[in-house]
Amino acid sequence: MNREILETRRQVVSAVIRAYPGGREGAAGLLGLTLKQFDNHAYENNGHRPLDDSQIIQLEAVTKTTYLAEYICQQYAGFYVPMPAAELLDNIELHQRGLRTSSKRGLVDQYIAKALDDGEISSAEKREILALHAKHLSERHGQVLATITLHSRVKP
Structure with a gap:
């Protein structure tokens, strides 16, 4: 199976960025950050705080992914179930x-x-x-x- 198992929050952020159309540049633009600011937060460079959940959720709304929800559920030995519309x-x-x-x-x-x-x-x-x-x-x-x-x- 080639599905990536995301074991850390940092891996979640990286997966969301990889899925984002336009990559880091596009994601930075959506969040209103310069590329340097985005990289510092996304990769927790130079002691910067990581992207917060609401920022990751904004990015996932565009990518139609649920990495963060799946990761959080996994931390509680559960699983994510999207509700049917x-x-x-x-x-x-x-x-x-x-x-x-x-x-x-x-x-x-x-x-x-x-x-x-x-x-x-x-x-x-x-x-x-x-x-x-x-x-x-x-x-x-x-x-x-x-x-x-x-x-x-x-x-x-």
Whole structure:
């Protein structure tokens, strides 16, 4: 699996910057910082305070990523579940969510099988299995919430 496991807040910031259209320059512009100011905060250079959560959230709104939320949830041994937007739900979307859920479960099972090829699961393999498992559970929970939202009598 080539999905990066982000273990530090600094890795989260770097991933968001890599995903940002226009990179560091574009991100600095959005936050109203010069490139030098942005770099000092993003990379905590020269004793500067890091970017705060609201700044990272602003950047993630553009990139449509959820690295910060996923990282914070991971710190509490949880996982991030994006809430389904009621106005975008229909039975086709529910079917697609079901396919994504099945696919993610399959990735977990495939990785476990691969990890067991040598008879044991290493600490790196354990981290990857748990990361894949969290993605599967998140997708499944989102699927359940979407089903409830679409078929509830009272719409939120």
